[in-house]
Amino acid sequence: MNCCQTSSSHWVFPTIILCLFGFFSMMKPSEPFVVPYLAGPDKNISLSVITKDIFPVWTYSYLVLLFPVFVLTDYVRYKPVIVLQGVSFIITWLLLLFGQGVMCMQVVEFFYGMVTATEVAYYAYIYSVVSPEHYQRVSSYCRSVTLVAYTAASVLAQLLVSLAHLSYFYLYVISLVSVSIAFIFSLFLPMPKKSMFFHTKPNKEAPQKLPREDAVLGETQKDHKGLGNQLSSPKPSNVALRVFMQWFQDLKECYSSKHLFYWSLWWAFSTAGFNQVLNYVQILWDFKAPSQSSTIYNGAVEALATFGGAIAAFTVGYVKVNWDLLGELALGIFSAADAGSLFLMHFTTNIWVCYASLLIFKSSYMLLITIAAFQIAVHLSMERYALVFGINTFIALVIQTIMTVTVVDDRGLGLPVSIQFLVYGSYFSVIAGIFLMRSFYTIYSAKCRKNKCSPATDQNPHESGDSIPDVSTVTQV
Structure with a gap:
């Protein structure tokens, strides 16, 4: 004590x-x-x-x-x-x-x-x-x-x-x-x-567990201890092997939830596109208004974009929305806004329009990534959230690498920077289309269940693919 x-x-x-x-x-x-x-x-x-x-x-x-x-x-x-x-x-x-x-x-x-x-x-x-x-x-x-x-x-x-x-x-x-x-x-x-993983304290101290702010997280802590007991029972001699076994089991349980799976899917694909755009947007600006012959305002735009993203992320905490029902609709709408801003960057010849498009793009992404992080974290323990974050980031990098090899590198298409942003706009359009269709299906299914509640539905509330199972539990073998 x-x-x-x-x-x-x-x-x-x-x-x-x-x-x-x-x-x-x-x-x-x-x-x-x-x-x-x-x-x-x-x-x-x-x-x-x-x-x-x-x-x-x-x-x-x-x-x-x-x-x-x-x-x-x-x-x-x-x-x-x-x-x-x-x-x-x-x-x-x-x-x-x-x-x-x-x-x-x-x-x-x-x-x-x-x-x-x-x-x-x-x-x-x-x-x-x-x-x-x-x-x-x-x-x-x-x-x-x-x-x-x-x-x-x-x-x-x-x-x-x-x-x-x-x-x-x-x-x-x-x-x-x-x-x-x-x-x-x-x-x-x-x-x-x-x-978190290799150098943990005994369970009696439980130093790395989240505060018990809600029942889900409380159950997460109990079940995570159970996982540790399950995995330590065979007692593999290799500590690293034991940790990797724990990671595999945790990830399997996390991604078995369709709710977390789709939020993670958006996270990975959108982060890949976001990083790609930020990596090459200065080149587009220099192409539209060469820095050697124009007055450039990259610093002011970056500051405004970051501040706008921060304001957007801050407002999430004060918006009361049923994210389980309308979250994917928000993903679709704001991804469409991202796509529109990228198309605008491609077609315009005005550098100020390019600057304004980045403000829209970055603010939309920061808003959504804040929501996505919360939606994923609220159902997971700190350890599992770190794993999901790491895997989502890794998948995003794989997608970004494929995009770079295909669109940018001379070993692929080697497209000029202006055409690249047409591709990036199309990429976010596909993301928007997928999640808009998914959200319409989710809302329609929820409405049908509300209007027609059958006994079978009452007995098995987790049967729908849109429900949120308790992903913090570990399947007993």
């Missing part, structure tokens, strides 16, 4: 350090001006080479690194991976500042793939050093501080470029200083004594 009280009273220090790391790691004013910098006199690389030879390396590296880093993060208990992320930040910006040539920029993209793959440690670390009653507050702090930092960096970058006429090179100097400070803060993080 005393041990629990001590750990609970020491949540402030690691939270402050983690927030400082998050702030300085996202305080990079160079981000909105990556393409103008690479295409400008500093690097003098053509848009075609940036599109087809440099940027795809990030996607491929992220895909290759994600799963091993996900496993390693839990095994080494988070902090070493956060430190690795800090080192990767520094290497990336050093090469951006002083490296030359296409091959060097490809190495940059590899290390940036390492940066994004190791982000999982930042968000998972806090659950290993903070008691469950502080989870919600600390998670809010960590996510908010990165959002504030990215917005502030984008505004600062635009002011320095537009008003002070500062060279892009110095934006990268400021970014290098910022990520170096983040690395220093990462060294002061306390080393966790436990993790």
Whole structure:
């Protein structure tokens, strides 16, 4: 008991350090001006080479690194991976500042793939050093501080470029200083004594379980202990094998729910498209309004888009909607809005319309991904949510890689950037069509069940594919 009280009273220090790391790691004013910098006199690389030879390396590296880093993060208990992320930040910006040539920029993209793959440690670390009653507050702090930092960096970058006429090179100097400070803060993080999977505490302490905010989560905790007992009963000698067995069983149970399956499906496909659009939107802007001969406002647009996305995500908490019934309709409608904004980017010749389209696109996605995360998390324990999040992200990267090879890479179609956005708009149109049809079916089925309740329906309420089974339980063999 005393041990629990001590750990609970020491949540402030690691939270402050983690927030400082998050702030300085996202305080990079160079981000909105990556393409103008690479295409400008500093690097003098053509848009075609940036599109087809440099940027795809990030996607491929992220895909290759994600799963091993996900496993390693839990095994080494988070902090070493956060430190690795800090080192990767520094290497990336050093090469951006002083490296030359296409091959060097490809190495940059590899290390940036390492940066994004190791982000999982930042968000998972806090659950290993903070008691469950502080989870919600600390998670809010960590996510908010990165959002504030990215917005502030984008505004600062635009002011320095537009008003002070500062060279892009110095934006990268400021970014290098910022990520170096983040690395220093990462060294002061306390080393966790436990993790979600490989280094768990005995059940009597139950340190990593979620607060019992509702009955579903309470049942999740009980059943997850049951799962641990089931899996530990054969006692495989290999700890890793035991953990992988647990993961397989958990994922099988999670995706057996059609409700969670369809939300995860949208998550994976939309995240793939979202990442692809953000990866290449600066190239489209430079194609519509060349940075060497036009006044560009990338920083202001990125700041507004991030702020708009934050407002959209914030409003979700205050909207009272039956997401079980109308959630898929929202997915379809806002995915259609995403598709429309991408079509607008393709057909317009006005850079301001392109800017406005990104605001719509990013705000719609941030709104929906917040809803999707909540819909998935509310039915799962923290461990299962981490697994589902990891698998959804991995599937999204596989889809994005297929998209990159097919649409962008010269080994595929090698399409010009403007035509690419026509493809991306069509991609989101298909997503919108699938979920609109699915939502109409769900609403129609619910209406039929309401108007015609048969005894069979009353006896077996989970027979419909649209019902939400308790995915937190484990099938008894």
